[in-house]
Amino acid sequence: MTTMRTWFFTEDCYPDLPPQDEWDSIRVDLPNQLCEPENAHRLYNEYLDIWCAADEMGLDIMVNEHHQTATCMIPAAPIMLGILARQTKDARLLILGNPLPNRNQPVRVAEEMALIDVISKGRLECGFVRSVPYEAAAANMLPYKGSERLWESHDLIMKAWTTHDGPFNFEGKYYHHRQVNIWPRPYQDPHPPVWITTGGASSTDPVAKHGHVAAVFLAGYSRVRPVFDAYRENYLKHHGTHAPLDRLAYCGLVYVGDDERAVEKGANELMWYMQANKVTEQWKNPPGYHPPQVAAGIMKGAHISGSGAAYSTDLKEHMRRGNVFAGTPDQVYEQIKAFWEYSGGFGHMLMMGQAGHLPKDDTLRSMQLYADEVYPRLRELAATWDPEEIMEKRKAMPDQEHAEITDLSVDFVR
Template identity: 30%
Template sequence: MKICWFHLMPYTELPEDFKEKHPGVWVEVDSSLFDPARAHVMYNDFMDELEYAGAQGFDAICVNEHHSNGYGLMPSPNLIASSLARRTKDTMLCVMGNSLALYNPPIRVAEEFAMIDVISGGRMIAGFPVGTPMDTCYAYSQNPSLLRPRYYEAIDLIKRAWEEPKPFAYNGRFNQYRYVNIWPRPIQKPRPPVWVPGSGSVETWRMCAENDFVYAYLSYWGYKSGIQVMKGFWDEMKAMGVEPNPYHAGFLQAVGVAETRAEAVKLYAEPANYFYNRCLHLDPKFTQPPGYTSEATVRARLDSQIVKAAAQATLARPANAEMDNILEKGHVIIGSPDEVADQLREVAVNLNVGHLMLLLQFGNMSKEVTNYNTRLFAEKVMPQIHGLFDDKWEDHWWPKPMTAAERVAPMAIPA
């Protein structure tokens, strides 16, 4: 099993009365709450945490893209990833990812991912999300019913830009280019592995199968709500004749580990409460732009109980997420190392997921606690679950970097 360390980079100082006084954390989030000097500290703390996780032996470190968002400070995850490429050695770099329809031209993504792949010596995992309604249709004003057609066309264009050896012309519905010929080219051939974060759309499942992409279910609502979605995914894979290789899938889970469960509750209750009640305080007016969900998916949700349940699990948010609820519903897994290992093993096996993407920092968790969580997980949890699946399955969706001997390290700067 591969264990990836995922950072959302939440702004950690939203006020206590945020939920009562502000309509939402996204799109119209109150800019007076943003203190650039404090964010300077946060960014550097967060990058320290990612680099520390890489050094502690996590298989990959992950960053993602959000816009006008108080719980995601990365409008450009590529900027962060390029910096991480310099300060990490062996861990893979997962940009999860670039919302393709927001890049004009989309070959910009092919270029920047190729740059990160080359700088890092082939450690790049390329994430291709459609993007949330808030990011794409509202913060970036993309036309909702054209978002997916643009996204699919961008995937086609980017893949060709990576793979075709000669300049080519592209005449798409949205993109017309006389000369496509990116420079640099990625280290990984024919291209870096592509992972697609999704939220339960049937079309995305099929697209991942057809293109040999990893499907990663990125929900903040944990494994209990994820069961339905992943069952739907694997049912669809079976129907399409795709083998049930767990490495074809990824799953996001928030985790807090301490020496004892009591200690874990003490450490992680407040950050979890902050995450679910402040970071995920969404204004409902920005969640359903007309046309964002395709008619095919709307029909599937109306026709299929599984997909319908998945959609509800994804959309349903606790009106007031109390800590007991957060734990009981499995939004966050916390406990002693053995307890966490047992639960994650159960998650991985039940959901048949080979790529666990863990939020070991969430909400307003401090750097000190985050690094403690990371270290304890690496030392006492990871060894218990790391070998899962490897006796039966090969991970075809993992980067193939240059050897350690071939890769260069940054020069030590003399004082």
């Protein structure tokens, strides 16, 4: 049966910063004297409370990690997920993801993930990501050939998860490990579901080939079709059947309010996520992350997208682009439904439902409204999905142009 799962996600930001003109970059070199331990303690516990509430409401959970940044206080997502593995009961636990090219010990990643899977009794969904450009300096890793590193690391982890008869040897181009024999092995057999983020059509092929879930962040109307369509084509090519609905995931900002006033307040607070990402040129452009054409554009002062679309931090504009879904339950359902149909359908809504100063109570209210009034209808909608019918239906919705998301789609996609 086709269905839709919703994963509650927050980046765990540290929003209590001085005005933007008092610092250069929110990432990499923002001095950590601005991070008050007492305040961070309070924030971490609020975020954990929110995730635990998601579990109570019947939502699944998504966690990610970044380094040396106030946009995301989690430098070790497996630790957060380890806490949630114990403190939640039903939610599936998605880490999206492990920044494989920046981690020199894939076997350690395999071990951490297996540990979470066993503690949670098989609730882990394991994402692997190339990671964003700013992570290069923080990880001291050259991002050149990051995708190649990702896939070699992936292969080693998959083999570590699925080999149960003692040590094997792995001597690849990037990773060497001669006696691989992880304890514990994963709870799920043969292994936890795997997710990979993709930013463009060309990177979907290996994801589809492995049958992993492809997740797209903030691609908006203009990019979702090319990426999802490429995945579907590649999946059909490799497997001879249509990609199931649950192989595709979309992440957008979501805020559901009781009335217009609540929506206006909550959704604008969520926009912190878009507004706070002030980053200096050198952190956006480590050597080898972008191809020379893109890198040259950044040196010239361009934003990363290169689409020609204006950089925007405006709520209405981002709603138009399909990056933000905000309104009353009816409105949010209609917005997601329109985007879902336009995209050809996806089985996972990654709901970024908290950012910036959006208070815990407002966040919980939005989640509750979503869980009670939006989610059931999305599940019904997904149950009607048929891979051929939806493509017919889609033809009535012409491609939307000039709705390109800015830098942010690139920034946060991985």
